Amino acid sequence: MKNAFALVALVLLMSVVSARAQPHTFRGYMGVEGGTAYSYKLVFDDSSGYIRGYAYTYIEEGKEVKATISGRLDRQQKNLFFQETSIVYNHGFEASTTMCLVKATLSLKKSSDGSDIFSGPITSSDAGNVFCGQGTISFPVNEAVKRLLNQPSAIPAPAPKLKKPVRVVYDTARPPLAVVSQKKEKEAAEQITEGTNKAIVWQSDTLKLAVWDGGREDGDRVTISCNEHILLKDYEIKVQPVSRIMLLPPGTTVITIQAVNEGNEPPNTANLVLTDGLIQHKFVAYNTIGKKAIIRLVKSNR
DSSP: OHHHHHHHHHHHHHHHHHHHHSOEEEEEEEEETTSOEEEEEEEEEEETTEEEEEEEEEEETTEEEEEEEEEEEETTTTEEEEEEEEEEEESSOOOSSOOOEEEEEEEEEEOTTSOEEEEEEEEEEOTTOOEEEEEEEEEEOOHHHHHHTTOOOSSOOOOOOOOSOOOOOOOTTSOOTTOGGGOEEOSSOEEEOTTOEEEEEEOSSEEEEEEEOSSOOOOOEEEEEETTEEEEEEEEOOSSOEEEEEEOOSSEEEEEEEESOOOSSSSEEEEEEEEETTEEEEEEEEEOTTOEEEEEEEEOOO
8 A cells, every 4th residue: 555655645746846847838929029929939947937948030940040048937927038159050930130039028917909918028139149130929829828937727728829920019119110100201212422511410339231223223232331330241132131230339329331333233322221110211312432431429418
């Protein structure tokens, strides 16, 4: 009889250990500035409120970026902070924006349709800790989220697979930077070249710079710098825009657009949009080889 009780106790202990060893898996979406959304998955272990595991970013399952994550869970406040610490691999994932390491703080919220979501703002930076951008990560509140937050439902059930994309809900604590319809745009692009002394009074703390070829792709290459920090080096501009996002220091920020060549149709021309909160400043920079167009951003003393 004692042996039978011991065996039952051992089986129960192994079941508890196995249940505790089961990793948490969240499946949701990440929205970034500009309106782009990606599928986003977390697989991690929780040990006394400290989490470690992996994040997966993808558009198509199987073609993903895998990153290590670590973070802290506050069950009392129902908050989860985590950050991606390094890229493990990129298996065929391609995106129009630069993939950077993400930091996120998630909490329970209500979406616009009244459903519960586990969501919050993100910021991202590259390996050199240079600011890349911001956005939101959202997970539906399913059994996996409830299990992590110690809110089990009466009838346990496996986390449902998402059969169709859910709408990405942006954190309402921040201005809706990705809502294009609210942006105030200048009517036409201003032309700038070597010797142009262009200065803009800047209101926000963030600059989003987009550059592209507004005509026909003819092989124009440019180097774009921000206060001597190179954002794009010897970059061949395309019809499809490429963007960079950065935090601006106090005082004056100098943006330099240098012509590396003149392509097949001189001079070198590059279309640019500099976004200041909801305001867009449009430019066409044209130069001969080696010449530079300069834009100075002067932070407002608001």
